[in-house]
Amino acid sequence: MPATLESTLVSAPLPSVRRLPRYLVFLKECRNLGRVVVSCTHIAEYLALDPTLVRKDLALTGIVGKPRIGYPVDELIASIETFLGWNNTSDAFLVGVGHLGKALLGFREFEARGLRIVAAFDADPARVGTSVHGREVLPMEKLANLVERMHIHIGIITVPRDAAQQVADALVKAGIRAIWNFTITSLHVPEGIVVENADLTPSLAALSSRLKAALETAEERRMLV
Amino acid sequence: MPATLESTLVSAPLPSVRRLPRYLVFLKECRNLGRVVVSCTHIAEYLALDPTLVRKDLALTGIVGKPRIGYPVDELIASIETFLGWNNTSDAFLVGVGHLGKALLGFREFEARGLRIVAAFDADPARVGTSVHGREVLPMEKLANLVERMHIHIGIITVPRDAAQQVADALVKAGIRAIWNFTITSLHVPEGIVVENADLTPSLAALSSRLKAALETAEERRMLV
DNA sequence: GAATTATCGAGAAATATTTCTCCTTTCCGC
DNA sequence: GCGGAAAGGAGAAATATTTCTCGATAATTC
Numbered sequence: 001m002p003a004t005l006e007s008t009l010v011s012a013p014l015p016s017v018r019r020l021p022r023y024l025v026f027l028k029e030c031r032n033l034g035r036v037v038v039s040c041t042h043i044a045e046y047l048a049l050d051p052t053l054v055r056k057d058l059a060l061t062g063i064v065g066k067p068r069i070g071y072p073v074d075e076l077i078a079s080i081e082t083f084l085g086w087n088n089t090s091d092a093f094l095v096g097v098g099h100l101g102k103a104l105l106g107f108r109e110f111e112a113r114g115l116r117i118v119a120a121f122d123a124d125p126a127r128v129g130t131s132v133h134g135r136e137v138l139p140m141e142k143l144a145n146l147v148e149r150m151h152i153h154i155g156i157i158t159v160p161r162d163a164a165q166q167v168a169d170a171l172v173k174a175g176i177r178a179i180w181n182f183t184i185t186s187l188h189v190p191e192g193i194v195v196e197n198a199d200l201t202p203s204l205a206a207l208s209s210r211l212k213a214a215l216e217t218a219e220e221r222r223m224l225v
Numbered sequence: 226m227p228a229t230l231e232s233t234l235v236s237a238p239l240p241s242v243r244r245l246p247r248y249l250v251f252l253k254e255c256r257n258l259g260r261v262v263v264s265c266t267h268i269a270e271y272l273a274l275d276p277t278l279v280r281k282d283l284a285l286t287g288i289v290g291k292p293r294i295g296y297p298v299d300e301l302i303a304s305i306e307t308f309l310g311w312n313n314t315s316d317a318f319l320v321g322v323g324h325l326g327k328a329l330l331g332f333r334e335f336e337a338r339g340l341r342i343v344a345a346f347d348a349d350p351a352r353v354g355t356s357v358h359g360r361e362v363l364p365m366e367k368l369a370n371l372v373e374r375m376h377i378h379i380g381i382i383t384v385p386r387d388a389a390q391q392v393a394d395a396l397v398k399a400g401i402r403a404i405w406n407f408t409i410t411s412l413h414v415p416e417g418i419v420v421e422n423a424d425l426t427p428s429l430a431a432l433s434s435r436l437k438a439a440l441e442t443a444e445e446r447r448m449l450v
Numbered sequence: 451g452a453a454t455t456a457t458c459g460a461g462a463a464a465t466a467t468t469t470c471t472c473c474t475t476t477c478c479g480c
Numbered sequence: 481g482c483g484g485a486a487a488g489g490a491g492a493a494a495t496a497t498t499t500c501t502c503g504a505t506a507a508t509t510c
Contacts, residue, residue, distance in 0.1 A: 014434070014435075021426040022411055040487085048467070050469060052470075057510045068485085069477080069487075085437055114433055115433075116336060139315055183249065186273070194436050196428055202247070206242050207308065208315070211419050264458085275498070293455075293456050295457070335468080
């Protein structure tokens with residue numbers, strides 16, 4: 001039996017979880033406009049989804065709506081944010097202060113979404129000691145000690161792909177529980193460690209594929225007419 | 226009408242397409258190590274996937290393997306790259322030269338993956354005229370004209386989320402066919418325009434959710450023992 | 451040269467996810 | 481209050497995706 005990276009125990013459907021943040025954007029917009037309640041039909045229409053799908057997703061968070069009324073906006077926002085754990089922020093370490101690492105360190109929005117990058121590390125001595133968006137870049141040697149001392153659960157990998165596995169090993173050894181992997185490298189980690197891949201290449205592949213299909217469809221229509 | 230046309234009309238399963246780039250990483254590693262053939266079993270083992278799944282994904286690209294041997298590495302790489310359209314690069318425009326936009330402009334790897342960002346635009350006059358990774362930042366006014374003149378199909382949106390819809394409208398009006406959307410804003414576009422969302426927030430949500438589940442599972446096990 | 455074994459291919463089965471259908475609830479106008 | 485319309489809830493149906501099973505094939509070993 002091949003070792004599975006994902007523990008397929010009881011957890012929420014991942015596609016649903018991924019949609020939740022987009023609901024939040026719309027809901028906060030509603031709140032800003034002074035709306036008190038919102039129906040899943042409205043949400044679905046705005047996001048071009050099926051209303052039932054939205055209802056199912058929202059039900060995951062434990063909220064119940066009222067027929068003919070909808071969901072109370074404030075409660076719904078709170079419910080989703082609680083479900084996603086965005087209320088109590090988790091601290092994370094980032095490894096690899098290149099272009100992307102710097103960009104991530106600059107996203108102040110993460111903090112509103114439950115993630116605080118508290119320290120950055122790099123193997124390049126030239127980068128160590130510099131300051132990026134208010135955080136000093138630390139040497140890799142300090143990583144293990146600090147992970148333990150600060151009870152860090154999340155590691156963010158933004159190093160060149162060849163170094164990714166090595167960094168992952170170091171993070172796991174230090175006691176990290178989840179890795180946000182921005183390289184395309186397929187990381188090998190012990191069971192129980194969560195790896196979420198955020199590399200852009202798969203998304204680019206999907207874009208290419210869909211664009212190709214769209215252009216072909218358009219071409220065909222043009223020839224039929 | 227050739228059968229290939231029909232097969233492209235029914236677009237490939239997106240999850241499969243997203244996995245293809247990860248196969249490529251492994252395959253190129255194999256090639257570098259001097260391997261000539263590789264079996265889907267090996268690929269599957271390395272990526273912690275089911276062998277049959279890998280076989281089905283590879284079959285999408287039209288390659289046929291040999292029993293007891295596997296797939297010829299070079300041919301397989303070529304087959305996947307052709308399928309993904311990584312051989313003939315498409316030109317793209319990027320709008321929004323903030324942290325992320327700059328980071329994307331700095332990724333030279335995109336070119337090996339069929340994407341060349343040929344120009345960058347920004348609404349901020351302070352940024353217009355500056356140079357980022359060798360490309361001059363142009364004013365938004367020039368966008369429409371250049372999209373048409375250069376036959377650009379792909380637009381990349383890396384602006385603040387509030388400006389995203391407006392930029393998308395401008396891109397669509399200019400004649401763009403696909404949008405790579407790095408904001409969490411749900412874009413409204415006419416039918417036939419492809420929108421691929423690459424915002425990190427859904428991935429972060431998935432990470433949080435899975436980490437939470439993993440920690441709970443671990444806790445549960447600990448209490449059982 | 452035959453047996454053995456690893457691998458691919460195809461289609462069936464299983465699972466996950468999304469959509470549909472019907473029913474209940476609640477508000478609004480009368 | 482009462483009936484109708486609109487909205488959400490629950491579970492079934494449909495669809496998409498993944499996994500399983502079995503048969504065929506080709507290299508390796510004896």
